Amino acid sequence: MLQVNPKMLPRLAEIEKDLLLRRKRAQEEHWLGEVEGIDSTLTFLRAKQAEAARLTKGPTTDLGIPRPRPEANQ
DSSP: OOOOOGGGHHHHHHHHHHHHHHHHHHHHTTOHHHHHHHHHHHHHHHHHHHHHHHHHHSOOOOOOOOOOOOOOOO
């Protein structure tokens, strides 16, 4: 799976808001398949939001630049 950039959290919130409006309309129109699909998408979206939020809270660790190992003298 792709990792979501934490800078995308506001956009994910917009998408969630739109999905909730679409879900409400689908319920009003009795489009049960559409409601089920939107629920599935919302579950995935909320998991991605939680993952992105978790990434913003943790400190980053600088691993440095990899260097070749010195060759053993023969």
